[in-house]
Amino acid sequence: MMSPMYSSGELSLMSSIQHTKKIALVDxxxxxVSCEKLFNPKLRNKPVVVLSNNDGCIISRSNEAKALGIKMGEPYFKAKNIIIKNKVHVFSSNYALYGDLSRRVMRTLKRFNSKIEIYSIDEAFLDLSDFPDNEAEDVGKEIRSIVLQWTGIPTSIGIAKTKTLSKVANHIAKKIKSGVTSLIGIENIDSILEKIEINDIWGVGKQLTKFYHKNGIYNAKQLKNxxxxxxxxxxxxxxxxxAMELRGISCIPLETKSSKRKSCVVSRSFGKRVENFQELKESVTSYCLNGSEKIRSESLVAKSITVFVRTSPFQNKGIYYSKSKTIYFPIATNNSIEIVKTALAALKExxxxxxxxxxxxxxxxxxxNSQESKNLFSSIKDIKIENLMKSIDNTNYKYGRSTLSLAEAGINKRWNMKRNYSSKIDTANFNSLPKIKAV
Ligand SMILES: [Mg+2]
Known part of the structure; x- marks a missing residue:
């Protein structure tokens, strides 16, 4: 039987009418703040802020806190007056909680499409090209309501032909009640782009903004044209x-699973200055344990480890010291014990x-990938170590982080971060789950 004949031009036109490229940015x-609110209904409609490591700066604000004029990135001490006067609720960052809720959001998004790029802890690009164009906005609304229902986290969703435009759409979605904006099917988006300031465009940083301003370019429409x-x-x-992306021509591809990350960094500032080797050793050990657990969870092995130490750059210049050392493993590894040993050797130097x-x-x-890197030298001992690591990870997953650890990681951890206002909720740890009283 003959199928109806179309020229290739017609075919691509037909498919492009219904299914053009569509990228959603879910933020x-x-x-x-939303994570902290989730387990504390008393915070509803109250001003809430979350502080960065060591309770330094304000890094997340509820709408009520924004309305009080508290700025993003502002040092905590500077905002303290407004905070006390308005009874703003303050939290130290609790990354165990945020990380877990982030994974729940991302897992929910994956159900809509496996073509997903997790861009940051609270943002993901999602390929929606398989859905018909005229349903884009409805699909967005459905994603939003399911994420809210399943995880309790509110999102904003922008949908457009390219990643850069989906960021623009998201910018608009943030300001409207439905929380979803689609630019799909809008012939001329110049009037929208005109309202987007040049420094709000994805990929345009401080330096570029200066450069564009110098050349009389102040908004997205100007850059596009x-x-x-x-x-x-x-x-x-x-x-x-x-500029091409603003014109609707996709130039920045989605970075999905196939392009896994190439390195894993674990570093933190101390809650107080540290002078003795023992305490440095403990902190480096505990970062190694975190890092190796993280790469194991993604089935990765590392070729090398770099350890660095530094003093504060804001101290007297004469006593600033900063140094790093990289050591290559004989065979790529994710074995905590070997990673710690190697790191401590580097630290000593x-x-x-x-x-x-x-x-x-x-x-x-x-x-x-750890499977691909198995080789001739892999022995029974390696398999034993692999199993040991697996059981450590499983135990820690069940009974809370660092139930099983190495003695080197120390017990007192006096060097640990300042977290004076932590909610101490850890959804991955049974004992730290919030308690609910039955009435
Ligand atoms: Mg966000």
């Missing part, structure tokens, strides 16, 4: 990609007595 609203030759001559490839250290950290680099 959790005031994510850290600028000539390609000018932009290539006077700026760089990334800027011309942004870079540690100098007499300095007040403010920060240490580790980077596991050259990550690759």
């Amino acid at each position: 959790c609203n005031s994510f850290y 600028i000539s390609n030759t000018w932009i290539k001559k006077s700026s760089n490839v990334l800027s011309s990609r942004t 870079i540690f100098k007595k007499g300095y007040q250290y403010q920060k240490t950290g580790i980077t596991l680099s050259g990550l690759s």
Whole structure:
């Protein structure tokens, strides 16, 4: 039997009418604050803020806190007056909680489409091209209501032909009640782009903003309509990609699972200055344990580890010290014991007595899939270690982080972060779950 004949031009036209490329950017609203609110209904409609590590700056605000004029990134001490006067609820960041809720949101999103790029802890790009164009907005609304229903986290969703435009759409969605904006099917979006300031465009940082302002470009419409030759001559490839994307031509592909991350960083500032080697050793050990657990959970192994130490750059210049050391493993590994041993050897080399250290950290680099990296030298001992690591991970997952640890990680952890206002809720730890009283 003959099927109806179409020329290839007609075919692509037919399919493009219904199924053009559609990218959704799903962004959790005031994510850290939303996480804290989730288990504390008393916070509903109250001003709430979450502080960065060591209770330094304000990094998440509820709408009520924004309305009081509390700024993003503002140091806590500067906002303290407004906070006390208005009884703003303050929380230290609780990344165990945020990480767990983030995973729940991402898992929910994956049910709509496996083509997903997790862009940050509270943001993901989702390919919606398989849905018909005229349903884009409805699909967005459904995603939003299911994420809210299943996880309790409110989101804003922007849908458009490219990643850059989906960010623009999200910007608008944030300000409207439905929380969903689709630019799909709108012929001319110039009037929308005109209202987007140049520094609010994805990928345009402080330096570029200065450069564009100097050249009389203040909004997204101007950037979209600028000539390609000018932009290539006077700026760089990334800027011309942004301009193309504003025109609806997709240049920045979705980075899905296949392009896994290449390194894993764990570093933190100390709650107080640290001078002695023992305490540095404990912190580096505990970062190694976190890092190796993280890469194991993604079935990755590392080729090398870098350890760094530094004092505060704001101290007297004469006593600033900063040093790092990289060591390659004989065979790529995710074995906590080997990673800790290697890191401590590196630390020993870079540690100098007499300095007040403010920060240490580790980077596991050259990550690759652990199955693919099995080789001739893999032995029965390796399998035994692999099983040991698995049981450590399972135990810690069931009974809370660091139930099983290495003695090197220390017990007192006096160097730990300042977290004076933590909600102490850990949804991955049975004992730290919020308690609900039955009436
Ligand atoms: Mg957000």
